[in-house]
Amino acid sequence: MLISELLEGLFKLFPADTAEPWDHVGLSVGRPDDEIRGVTVALDASEANVRRAAADGSNVLLTHHPVYIKAPQAFVPASPAYPSSAAAVFAAVECGVSIISLHTNLDRSCEAQQLLPSLVGLQVVSSLESASCSGALGLGSLADASSKLTLEQLASRCSEAFGCDPRVWGDPDRALGRVAFLGGSMGDFGELALACGADAIVTGEGGYHVCQDLLVRGCSVILLGHDRSEEPFVDILVDALARVGFSGPIATIKNPHQWWTYTKGERA
Incomplete structure (x- = not known):
């Protein structure tokens, strides 16, 4: 299956015109005519998840949250001077991973x-x-x-x-x-x-x-x-892949634990 064919199928399930006007959905990075070798599904299109997708052998990262809403001024390696989306897109190009996101159209x-x-x-x-x-x-x-x-x-x-x-x-x-x-x-x-x-x-x-x-x-x-409230949407995305006829390898990234709480001297 080509990336363009996957995108067409996903938009039939979750039409782009149902997304909020400010949102950025669909393909953010990649060649539409590339053959899909594997898909990794995650909540966030972060640099870490891009590199995890590449390690999984996937050339597509399918996420709920877009890699950016407003494009950064430059796509560069991780730097305090630029938003994290700059490094995520840079890594996607570097690793050959395309990014597709279904955000408020899935919501x-x-x-x-x-x-x-x-x-x-x-x-x-x-x-x-x-x-x-x-x-x-x-x-x-x-x-x-x-x-x-x-x-x-x-x-x-x-x-x-x-x-x-x-x-x-x-x-x-x-x-x-x-x-x-x-x-x-x-x-x-x-x-x-x-x-x-x-x-x-x-x-x-x-x-x-x-x-x-x-x-x-x-x-x-x-x-x-x-x-936590949107992690279950990863399951919707995985199910959507089957519904559009994708039969290749699928990996998932769940429970990212991006933050922790401090209670009575213990990490919870």
Whole structure:
């Protein structure tokens, strides 16, 4: 399979025109007419992951996060003077690894809508962005929870499913009726969660004052960490490769552990 054929198939599943206008999706580095020898799938298009892909024998790195949103001024080896994307692209060219990313077009897919709630045993009602139209594409998810599910129980499920220690805003004993989900950064989607009657939102990250405000207004918040909330999207990308007919070698990079927490003198 050629890179151009893979890209065409992926865009049929996750159309480029569903991505945010500011986003950078598709092929960032590489020759479209190259034959694919292998694909490595990861959350991030970092220099380390580019070199890991090359070590895997892959000449394509397929990621959720783009290597850059705005192109750096130069593509050079790692340097404090340039953003890390400069070194990632430089390494990709140096190693002969093409980079393809599916970002907000994947975020807006039905697959992404369903995945995060399903990991904690909840069923999707609609997207968060298109709450009035069940089945429509849209960012985030809305799910109905049994009134017997408390905030603490949901946090426990999230900890197990996403492999993290969630930061939780709200009364642990609060019974939840409707829960919103959004991978990555919450931004102003907490407002949508409130408008949709969500009792809680599960997301990657959110500002202190934003979370504080949402809680006072009736929406609890569970923060997983940006990477933890979107790591499951690697599985969507792997599945997409099979759906477009790619039968070559596939490797995955998971649990990057880019940061750690410090608790009682121990690394956790």
